[in-house]
Amino acid sequence: MPYRVTVPDREYFDRNIPCRTACPIHTECGRYVQAIGISRDEEAYLLARAPNPFVYVLGRICAHPCEDACRRGKIDEPIAICALKRYATDRHNLGMGHDPARKSLPAAPKRGKRIAIVGAGVCGLTCAHDLALLGYSVEVFESAPVPGGMLYLGIPHFRLPREIIKMEVDSILALGVTLHTRATLGRDLTLSELRSKFDAVLLATGLNKxxxxxxxxxxxxxxxxxxxxxxxxxxxxxxxxxxxxxxxxxxxxxxxxxxxxxxxxxxxxxxxxxxxxxxxxxxxxxxxxxxxxxxxxxxxxxxxxxxxxxxxxxxxxxxxxxxxxxxxxxxxxxxxxxxxxxxxxxxxxxxxxxxxxxxxxxxxxxxxxxxxxxxxxxxxxxxQQADLSFLGGEKSIEVTSRGTLKIGADLMTTAPGVFAGGDVAFGPRILVEAVANGHRAARSIHVYLSGKTSKTVLSRFRVFDHWRMPRGYLTTPRQTMPVLPTNRRIGIAEVELGFDEAQGRAEGRRCLQCQVNTIFDGSKCILCNGCVDICPEHCLRLVDLAQIRGDSSYDALIMNRFGVTARELPQGKVSAIIKDEEKCVRCALCAERCPTGAITMEALEQQEREVFE
Ligand SMILES: Cc1cc2nc3c(=O)[nH]c(=O)nc-3n(C[C@H](O)[C@H](O)[C@H](O)COP(=O)(O)OP(=O)(O)OC[C@H]3O[C@@H](n4cnc5c(N)ncnc54)[C@H](O)[C@@H]3O)c2cc1C
Structure with a gap:
């Protein structure tokens, strides 16, 4: 669709994309869901993969806080965001093991610094992934005979096939990460050894007791x-x-x-x-x-x-x-x-x-x-609880009353250069939070070793000339995950089978597309009330700005949007639409109906990118 670039209020959009906000790694859930709805499977995969080196795994077993937040859930049932992530990975990976997106990741020049990561769970391996891409030499020490942490040790085969874990882990190791299995901190190696041989250490040992x-x-x-x-x-x-x-x-x-x-x-x-x-x-x-x-x-x-x-x-x-x-x-x-x-x-x-x-x-x-x-x-x-016996007599690392490692905002423990993340630092959590912690730990380690600071760079906003929601999006029910018949559920057989193509497309089209929103230019409004009349959800109310001047809850919003307070806006010349965001279904009828072009459909499309300066 044609668009021009504009700079609306980012916080407003953020508040209105609850799936993305609820995701600890800010996955563009809505966008990949929608891409599937319009048969852009590769784009869907890349969107889901961007923040997530465990995208295949999480497509199967993510605790999906995004679905709890999904606005569609207030109408009937939330979008099956997790199942659609699996759909995107299934489609992408029709030839198993082939993952061009990963192979094309550019390797950074080597920095000559060595990082030790203890624990090859999701947190440790995500951190290894990021640090390898930043040019560090990373070695992972894992006590189990296999990497993957609870993916392998805790979660049963019938929920997560082992070849999926192997594929994800192998792609990380292929970045040049060295893995030592059967290497237990506290038995085969000590923390002081690691601290003397490596420039930084991450403890990501999870809760295995x-x-x-x-x-x-x-x-x-x-x-x-x-x-x-x-x-x-x-x-x-x-x-x-x-x-x-x-x-x-x-x-x-x-x-x-x-x-x-x-x-x-x-x-x-x-x-x-x-x-x-x-x-x-x-x-x-x-x-x-x-x-x-x-x-x-x-x-x-x-x-x-x-x-x-x-x-x-x-x-x-x-x-x-x-x-x-x-x-x-x-x-x-x-x-x-x-x-x-x-x-x-x-x-x-x-x-x-x-x-x-x-x-x-x-x-x-x-x-x-x-x-x-x-x-x-x-x-x-x-x-579960953490087994911190590896600390031995190490006094420099403090432990909280909950039996987790004490950390600061940058995930550094009380010992300089020793970081901690994942369940051992936060208690029992979920996988996608362990991924988020891995990213955060890598960022902090890089900042610690390079002396640089990091900042997130945002991408673009779009204004659509025409906006159409997919046909039947409001009447399509949530698709049901096909499962293996119970008489075939034996041993390692995977129970959930994944959506077929028709289900994937139908589910993708149910998305309310919260990243698109109605943006109202009050200076063009002639108070005709056309938008209010046509709204099928009765979520709009048109008022003169004078009517909301006394209400301080609008102050920040007006200041954000116009750079002035409500009182400074010209009297009697500006009107506002009060909109119930929970109810809006992005049908765009208000924008179509508006005779003066005061309402546009705009989208926030952002990719967070770390830039170190
Ligand atoms: C049975 C079970 C099912 C779960 N199901 C889900 C689910 O469906 N969805 C979801 O989102 N979350 C689920 N979780 C939670 C999720 O698995 C954890 O939040 C996540 O694994 C934490 O990641 P981590 O990297 O911090 O730790 P872990 O995955 O526990 O990895 C820690 C690694 O450190 C290693 N290690 C420990 N001590 C040492 C040592 N001294 N030296 C060297 N290595 C060491 C361990 O062997 C392990 O490999 C489940 C948890 C369990 C236990």
Missing amino acids: GRELSIPGAHLDGVFNGIDFLINVNLGYEVKLGRNVVVVGGGNVAVDVARSALRLVQEPAWNSGAAESGAESLQPALDAARMALRTGAEQVRLVSLESRGQMPAWKTEVVEAEHEGLIVENGWGPREITGENRGVAGLRVRRCLSVFDEDGRFNPAYSNEEKVIPCDSVILAIG
Whole structure:
């Protein structure tokens, strides 16, 4: 569409692009969604990829704060932004492993400075990616035998195929990053060694210790910790659960644990190192798991303190888990693990009346009602914490009362040149925040070592001569993610299948295109009321500026737009449209209808780019 460049109020636009604002890495969600709607798949991929070296991964398992903020959700259901990111990566990657966007990234001249990153999770690897592109020599030290952090160690195969993780990690390593696996800080190397050999260090060690529950019987054989369980299963080690399993917890980790347990056998022969040897060798796993469903542990219960509505786990995951056979028991708290011959015999639970007290603090209240759930094993998935044993006697790095590393705004710890990011610095978060932290850490390390300051450069605004929303955008319902039939959900088989082309296009066209907005030039308005009459959503009200002069909530807006206060604007000559932004569906009928051209449709299209000076 033709456009001319203008400079409207950026903050106004920002406020009105809630998906972008909610995304910790400010992905141009709306723009890639819309590009898919008009069959520009490559453009969609590039927009989604720009701020995100883990775009394939996050297209599958992002916690998508953008969707919670999406304005379409106020009308019917939010745009399936995450599923569309996956769609863009699926289309881009029809030939797996081919990623021209990454290969074309220019390598910066080498700076002769060395950075050590501890932890090859999403935070550490994003930081490695950025620093390699800035010309640093980066070495990553990872205690696990494989890189990826919780992507590999925590998140099950059936939500995130391993070849996707491998592809993302390989593209980062291809930038010249050196990876040392089975290298544990505190055991194989020390912090003081790293500090003496490297110019800066990033600690991105995540939260890999499960929280414990001090109830009688917690020491019995058959009691597992959720994170340990997942790490073992995902690394291909044998875990014997027996036939009846109870998982304690109401969050996403608990659901991942329960769904993984549902796929396990009593004696899973496939759990013998398959995960380390690549995708092909996982085929026997599939077959063994198939057998498992016929012969193995079948009853998995999830016991959650919270009521169904209060459970922190994603609703879709709980529903899918139930389809797979999980029994969810809400409103029960663990009281005792009962035992026979040192092994687990059951879990005694008591009725939970409320989880939080009047001040919103976690403080469960119980009634006297109790029951025992017979089981062979209990898996506790009630939260994670950082293992900071690598600090040893290191006094220079302070730890917060929450057991995380203390950091400043630039992510530097209390030790100069040692930075921290991701879950070890902020507590349990989500992947896209770990990506954001990785970027931030890289920026801070570069600023620290180069003495330069960084600033973000914004791009352009557009004014459209004509603006049309796609046909039927308001009546199309949210597309449903196709999933594997439950009788095929065994072993590593991925459950979500991704949108097909028709679904992708239809979903992309549902976007309300919040980056486009109605901009009103009051000096041209003749107060005809045409825009107000034609608005299908009744979201416009036309007033003379005199009517809003006394209202200070408009002061900043007028100052931003015109550079003067409302009182300084010419009396009786200026009118204003008061618009309910929540309701506007960007149909552009007001702009079409306006006889004087006082209303234009304008768009903010911005790419944040770091410039170091
Ligand atoms: C089971 C589970 C499921 C999840 N599902 C989702 C989801 O669907 N969507 C979402 O957005 N978020 C999800 N999360 C949260 C997300 O995984 C984390 O927020 C994210 O992984 C944090 O990234 P990180 O890089 O800080 O740490 P991690 O991913 O934990 O990586 C830390 C790395 O450091 C390594 N390490 C630790 N100690 C040492 C040491 N001493 N020496 C060397 N290396 C060390 C670890 O082995 C690990 O590889 C999930 C978390 C879990 C546990």
